[in-house]
Amino acid sequence: MKLYHIFKSSICMGLVFLALVACKKENASAKEEKLEALDYTAKVYPQLDTENSRWFFFSSASRPFGMVNLSPDTQIGGAWGSGYRYKTDTIKGFSHIHAWQMSGVSVMPVTVSATNKAYIYNDFYSKFSHSNEQIAPGFHALELERYNIKVALTSSKRVGLHQYVFPENEDAGVLFNLNTILGPCKNVAGQLEQISDNELSGNVTMEPTHRRPKPLTVYFSVKLNTDIAALEKDDTTGNYLITFKKPIDKVLMKVGISYTSTENAKNNIEVELPGWDFEGTVARSKEAWNHLLGRITIKGGSEQEQRRFYTDLWHALQGRRIINDVxxxxxxxxxxxxxxxxxxxxxxxxxxxxxxxxxxxxxxxxxxxxxxxxxxxxxxxxxxxxxxxxxxxxxxxxxxxxxxxxxxxxxxxxxxxxxxxxxxxxxxxxxxxxxxxxxxxxxxxxxxxxxxxxxxxxxxxxxxxxxxxxxxxxxxxxxxxxxxxxxxxxxxxxxxxxxxxxxxxxxxxxxxxxxxxxxxxxxxxxxxxxxxxxxxxxxxxxxxxxxxxxxxxxxxxxxxxxxxxxxxxxxxxxxxxxxxxxxxxxxxxxxxxxxxxxxxxxxxxxxxxxxxxxxxxxxxxxxxxxxxxxxxxxxxxxxxxxxxxxxxxxxxxxxxxxxxxxxxxxxxxxxxxxxxxxxxxxxxxxxxxxxxxxxxxxxxxxxxxxxxxxxxxxxxxxxxxxxxxxxxxxxxxxxxxxxxxxxxxxxxxxxxxxxxxxxxxxxxxxxxxxxx
Missing domain, CATH: 1.20.1610.10 (alpha-1,2-mannosidases domains)
Known part of the structure; x- marks a missing residue:
């Protein structure tokens, strides 16, 4: 499956959702025209200034002010010059928190072999190309070239939703990089345990920074649409690797977070994202962004001026994050x-x-x-x-x-x-x-x-x-x-x-x-x-x-x-x-x-x-x-x-x-x-x-x-x-x-x-x- 097919499917489902709400009685062509007017997210250019951005500047797979700010990280050290940096061609993980002086829960889908299992805990980064990447408010998709894994991301306010397409005939897994420098702070004391065949829970502590004087623990709950074959911990790094029992076409993983307890992280999933509808979640995320972006409509100006305007407005509605549970x-x-x-x-x-x-x-x-x-x-x-x-x-x-x-x-x-x-x-x-x-x-x-x-x-x-x-x-x-x-x-x-x-x-x-x-x-x-x-x-x-x-x-x-x-x-x-x-x-x-x-x-x-x-x-x-x-x-x-x-x-x-x-x-x-x-x-x-x-x-x-x-x-x-x-x-x-x-x-x-x-x-x- 090509990466753009994943993206195309997500966008189409989003448009269908909006059509049902706003244009139920219109004919097909009228629906498309109406949706074109409604889709302000299509005018947003998320990669604006990402050569110069900082940890909380960029967040793609997120809702307005969402607790989860799920995005790929190409740089992970320091509050400045970290997060998604356009000129760096290496993915170092997908983390769920990009906030003022806060970071956490970094994961990386991988393929596992007898050869790489010995070193994968500290050698798992992957190259990627912007030519195989799609980004919109509430959605991010790219390909990990090292593993030939197609990744797509979206979220609700408090839950990140991952979709992975693994290559055939290879053992698939996800690395939880819970003990690492991540943006503005170190993540330490990471823990992960298996709760059932397809559920895990864990926590990781953000160490204090010069600006945030006290530690903070983030709790998380994980649910997968496939069974876990094994959960292993590396004693050297303290990180964890899960592998799956059998390959399926698309592995879906939900990660709910909370700053109060694993129970509340799990509850955030149950309330906000109980199902497995990736395309529907993308559509609802687009709807949330369009609801806010669409409060201002503009006419005239060049296409670039209009795109820059809605990109500016998008930035005005992100960066500051919810910290309470549902x-x-x-x-x-x-x-x-x-x-x-x-x-x-x-x-x-x-x-x-x-x-x-x-x-x-x-x-x-x-x-x-x-x-x-x-x-x-x-x-x-x-x-x-x-x-x-x-x-x-x-x-x-x-x-x-x-x-x-x-x-x-x-x-x-x-x-x-x-x-x-x-x-x-x-x-x-x-x-x-x-x-x-x-x-x-x-x-x-x-x-x-x-x-x-x-x-x-x-x-x-x-x-x-x-x-x-x-x-x-x-x-x-x-x-x-x-x-x-x-x-x-x-x-x-x-x-x-x-x-x-x-x-x-x-x-x-x-x-x-x-x-x-x-x-x-x-x-x-x-x-x-x-x-x-x-x-x-x-x-x-x-x-x-x-x-x-x-x-x-x-x-x-x-x-x-x-x-x-x-x-x-x-x-x-x-x-x-x-x-x-x-x-x-x-x-x-x-x-x-x-x-x-x-x-x-x-x-x-x-x-x-x-x-x-x-x-x-x-x-x-x-x-x-x-x-x-x-x-x-x-x-x-x-x-x-x-x-x-x-x-x-x-x-x-x-x-x-x-x-x-x-x-x-x-x-x-x-x-x-x-x-x-x-x-x-x-x-x-x-x-x-x-x-x-x-x-x-x-x-x-x-x-x-x-x-x-x-x-x-x-x-x-x-x-x-x-x-x-x-x-x-x-x-x-x-x-x-x-x-x-x-x-x-x-x-x-x-x-x-x-x-x-x-x-x-x-x-x-x-x-x-x-x-x-």
Whole structure:
């Protein structure tokens, strides 16, 4: 059987499934046309940027936010440069967990002979070719050349489903590589036991990492559609090999995982994937992806632009992973000892929300806040409830939880803008007072804001006491190094913005004293602005500016950025910042010159995060490859130069977010959907400078790249209607918006409010190649 036959069969079954649901009464040709419109997954290019990807970047055989992220691994060492790396031609296993600081359950189908059995436990890798590979959201197929095994993968949320076609007349088996370095951590103490003729169960422990401070055990249950002949363990590697009694046409293997018990892993299989219908599972996975991708439809643009758009949207919906079982059990590692927590259940026994493993929300104010808040409010609500569950368990709202525990990834209280935005948009309506008190705790001594990046045991690295008492975080911190990212100027600016967002919630809840207190703190960014040089500038604990200061020197008091990039990180007070620079005109000229220079490097510091400190790229004044300066094209908007926002945002899209190959994509740090979300928003021509955290949030209008964009509003949160962005005189050269109307009413100021958007309607933009 050819590999493409396996893939073709899976896709056809998926289309049939969708046809039965959506087009039951239509004729055959009409069905095909309808399905063509529905299959947004066909436009996704999963291999985008996979030459530069990291462990959690790529996940093919997975559902949106699924616990199982089943994919082939071509590199397995380290959090960076691992997982599916396009240029590596060797498969080292198929693992089920590709998550922030987590990995596990790697398997490899093999053929077994008297010759290779002696060494197969440590010599089992296989070459493969991209020419014999098919990938789509929810599906991956390839051929292991060493064994002539055809592999196809799909999954439910918590169960991986494997299909193997072995060569005839050879003994077939599966190697469980349970004791290995796998991505960001070592997998150790792996165990596997046979339960019945075709069932196994096991567990493996992920050792702690620099970022995830506690071990975590993943439990798994395995079911096969054929009987097991033998289960053998290798004493040297500690790994296991199963072989089958007799060959069959297709060996199917289900692997359910759980972070609480083997019983729950088995239950996850029984509830989510009780049968053996591989093609049906592929179809249901495609349906799940199409359900989310299809909330935005686009017209116009080139085929490549459309494919890149849906690939960006796909990235915005993966990376962050469910960690609870189907029955609501979840791992809680926030306390002194591990415990199994239980999510609240509805009347049908289904968890009211899912619990998540997630990288930091650092930078989410310009990405996930807006995209999820507008298009996926149901997802945003789940994440807020999950963050508050961590607070209930461990006493703090996390900024990037992993393994059921805090990681203190990055800096500040980055979850505050995310949660406040959900409240201001009406997504979260209940229990606002306890939410506010939980967020306030994070902004005060004893909260998460005072911890530097990965500072697990101390509370000195974030410099919060200096921020409160002196109005800025000094650089360096006098006490020494206690974590990562102890860059005082950036910390000061970040805390100031986050304080402003908390002040907005305090105002909403009539906490006037708190509102005034945090609003005053939000002005602390002024204390690191050097009027003489015109840049943000670090100062030491005695208030002395850093000597020989170069605003283009990277990480010189600034987090993953330089001073030129970071100076504009004042999203809540840009008019005042412009005043400090000598007025709006001077500020605009300054930033425009930065963009002119940055364009020569395509607005990014190389094409990967590893290149940001390279001498050729580190001095770039605007970097759209990392979060600290991804808002800068819309700074012009807030200073009244809407045309420059339109001009430069379109330039950034063309240079930084238009490629469609394994060699390019996000040009740096795609942190679990942040850059994918940014690309989607810029291409739709919508942005929120302060992260949508004010009352009745405002959306700034940019320059959309498509003729028409339609968002299906979620009826449980907004109206049962659509919000449509339609352009007149659309072309690649017409980047300027000369006239704006919403529901035929002219709009001034190139902005639209949340209350208008969520009612539905049409935003009409008249485009031109000249400004007004």
């Amino acid at each position: 029955n609501g059990a979840y791992p809680d590692n926030t306390g002194a000892t591990f415990r199994i927590g239980q999510l609240p259940l509805d009347l049908n026994g289904v968890p009211k929300f899912n619990h998540f493993n997630s990288d930091s929300f650092w930078g989410a104010q310009w990405t996930l806040n807006t995209l999820w808040g507008l298009v996926y409010p149901d997802i945003m609500e789940e994440f807020v409830h999950s963050l508050m569950q961590y607070h209930q368990d461990g006493g703090l709202v996390p900024r990037g939880p992993s393994g059921g525990n805090y990681t203190y990834v990055m800096t500040g209280a980055s979850s505050t803008p995310f949660i406040v935005s959900a409240i201001q948009k009406g997504i979260i309506k209940n229990d606002l007072e306890p939410i506010y008190q939980a967020l306030k705790k994070n902004h005060m001594p004893g909260g998460i804001m005072e911890k530097a990046g990965y500072e697990h045991k101390t509370t000195l690295g974030g410099g919060l006491k200096y921020y409160i008492n002196k109005g800025y975080v000094p650089y360096p911190i006098p006490e020494g190094d206690f974590g990562g990212h102890q860059d005082g100027a950036s910390l000061t600016m970040e805390y100031a913005y986050q304080d402003w967002t908390l002040a907005q919630l305090a105002k909403k809840l009539n906490h006037t004293e708190d509102y005034n207190y945090f609003l005053k703190r939000s002005k602390n960014y002024k204390n690191v602005f050097d009027k003489e040089s015109g840049w943000m500038r670090p100062k030491n604990v005695d208030g002395i500016w850093k000597k020989n200061y170069d605003p283009y020197e990277s990480e010189n008091g600034f987090i993953e950025a330089n001073g030129a990039q970071s100076t504009w990180f004042v999203p809540h007070d840009l008019q005042v910042l412009a005043g400090l620079m000598g007025g709006a005109d001077k500020a605009i000229e300054k930033l425009n010159n930065q963009f002119i220079t940055a364009e020569t490097l395509n607005f990014t510091a190389g094409n990967s995060h590893a290149q940001e400190l390279h001498p050729e790229y580190r001095r770039i004044p605007v970097n759209y490859g990392n979060q600290p300066s991804i808002q800068t094209a819309f700074v012009f908007h807030k200073l009244g130069r809407f045309d420059l926002t339109q001009y430069w945002s379109r330039k950034v899209i063309n240079k930084a977010f238009s490629g469609l190959s394994p060699a390019t994509g996000y040009n740096g740090d795609e942190d679990q959907g942040l850059m994918g979300s940014l690309a989607v928003l810029m291409k739709m021509g919508l942005f929120q400078m302060n992260g949508g955290t004010e009352n009745n949030p405002e959306y700034q209008i940019g320059s959309p790249v498509f003729e028409e964009i339609t968002i299906q509003l979620h009826p449980d949160y907004y109206s049962n209607n659509t919000f449509k962005i339609k352009t007149k005189n659309h072309s690649t050269s017409n980047v300027y918006v000369n006239k704006v109307a919403f529901n035929k009413q002219v709009i001034k100021g190139y902005k639209i409010l949340q209350s208008d958007i969520v009612k539905g309607g049409e935003l009409l933009l008249e485009m031109s190649d000249k400004t007004n």
